Amino acid sequence: MTVTHRRDLSTSPQPGSTPTTGQKDPKKAAMSGWIGSALEYYDFALYSLAATLLFPTIFFPTENPTVGIIASLATYAVGYVSRPLGAVILGAYGDRHGRKQVLVFAMLLMGFATFAVGLLPTYGQVGLLAPVLLVILRLIQGFAVAGELGGASAMIVEHSPDARRGFFASFSLQGTQVGSILATAVLIPLAALLPEEQFHSWGWRLPFLLSAVVIIAGYVIRRRVEEPPAYLAQSEDATAKRRFPLVDLLRTHPWVLVRCVIMTFTNVIGMATLIFGVSFATQKSYGIGFSSSEFLWVTLAANVAAVLTIPLFGALSDKIGRRTLMVAGGIAGGLLTVGYLWAIEQRSLPLVFVCVVIVQGILFQMWNATFATFFQEQFPMRMRVTGFAVSQNIGLMIASFFPSLFTAIAPPGSANIPLVIGLTTLGICLVSAVATLLSSDTKGKSLEDLETR
Template structure:
């Protein structure tokens, strides 16, 4: 006798417990905010302060590239963290990996605040910085994959996109917190004091992340569907990565390419900040001014992410991801042109449009879309590995941008804008080649991935209600 998705859900809730999407979403939101506070803090410091104190050089181009390269180093360790933490999350549970990842991230970021500068210990300073950045990258690799899997598996089918978007909103809130802490320090402290000790304060505040992470994450309950799978006696893959590459190789490749859409943020909030503030480019904006630009971009994202998440439940996720990626990629060059015009009001308008609206169409929906592409047994691994391999490659875009459009070169907005748009077009094509998930229950998607059976919506006779 066949079991319908409704019967399956009822059996789960009777035997294990009810799904709790609100608690899962809140846990994902808070945890992502705290963990991405740490990660975003380093990203800001790498563009604003680290070139001067960790990589002194008479050539400003070398200092900028070196600092942005340490930003990229954090992404090098992310695939390793994705493999290890993804397997941990698939085999041991989503809750365990979330607690461990946050504690490790808090430790690494706190330690950055204690580092000596190049002037104090020479080459040892950037070496220690790179080691801690590698630990950061390893830790953050398990955050979004575990959190979004937890939320998707707790959520009702009709609201997966809405609830899962809160973990993405949390990442933006973390960036806001990082900017909000750095902003008054950069604005009110003399440059000498900010470079000596002021920049350390936000990193040392990560001690609170360690405590908060433990208190929040240890109370999270595993999704009933995951517990049911564990109790069913089904063997879990010993090596989820091997299972992923054996059974879903092209899904993995497409998700990697789709992740390149993050080039929009790399061009605007990473390279764009260097372009606007570093002396070598001669634009002349101050660090505090562009902390405000970053803050406004993230505030706009906090507002739009749940709206686009909810919209993806109604109209589907592929269309939003394609429109957001192509639109944001096309207008990224316009944002850099606004910087070139030295018009701060125009910069604010452009960053809200590019980063707060178009990019969030993609960002608010990709986590749910990626999770829906993989079966439960390898869901955390599939999401984490594909996302972090993609981000590892994309993280070198800012350094490449600086190399192809170094200080003193002409037509910087045009060169970087066209490059960004081309990458986004490739990502959009990968999205269009991926199967849509609109109107599909999670149970139907699971059955389709496990048994290659037709989706329930495909089995309905013509005219049947969905």
């Protein structure tokens, strides 16, 4: 089914409208996406770090260290289990009622859930109730974040000129990295300055309680950006409003959805480096011996490098196409994961820094800076938020179990861990690359041209 729109609807003010609602404003949309994603992913990244560094002993104490690590990493994965449901519900809300509305709601919900984590009792205080409450709040986090990147990148793509969509949309991805930097930057001084006993008893709570700022800032920031003019024009179509986006998506674009899910598996690079890699380096059961504070700096270095490279790769994707960068970055990043884990095994912190910047800060960002624009371009406007959110979050839900899988196939005491995990990562990246090559190339096409597919 095709949907067409008059080009002047997306570029010219309509009678009775204000300039802000009748004209594209890519800079304002990109800034809103950047700030909002930074605040929301601060919350999500904070939990990811705590799941590897703190929660195995606080919420999952056990005599078997492998079980404790797997249980903690599984709660990290639980946050992705609820993401497909959030993608369906929040995606439909964003497609039918507006990108701005879903972004405000998602951020407020995320801020509430993360703040509540900071108030949770520990396993030592209330027993099994503690991990149960933790899992519930992680499910809420996953539900909320499912609508963030889909809504933000859709808004930016629809506000942007065709020749610079990749550049402007990359800022929402840069915002996610800034959020990770903020989470790491808050944990580093606490881990370094507080005695370990105090850090594990109450110091870890402070970064979660700071999420109260998100609840306030999120509302103020997201309420100020306007809906894309082309979306406002389409929203007046009564026929489009009657369709439920997920049903429309499954009926008209099922194989596009499947390919985008598989492409999302490229996130295995981050799972291998910044999730499993941190556990491999710092958990006593693996015997490597790096401290939590050292690997907070490693994570920070990777995210700082990503902040610098994401806009460059976004702009480059406008010049040479998205698929080239996604395939090259995914395969190379998967291959060099072996070297990164080997550097950890050699206990060489300088080499670890070099490898994580190359793998996570450069190669993976060739894919990460580009995929949001590429995914948005695969779906028409009437289902764009839903198509992106459902495909990304189903893919991430599956990929989120990779760290636990890695721990199961390469537990403490096993041999050749870098090779086993690295080659597994490469194999998954190769499958994702095939899905990318089978997808339509969007280079040089306007959103109006893509709308008619």
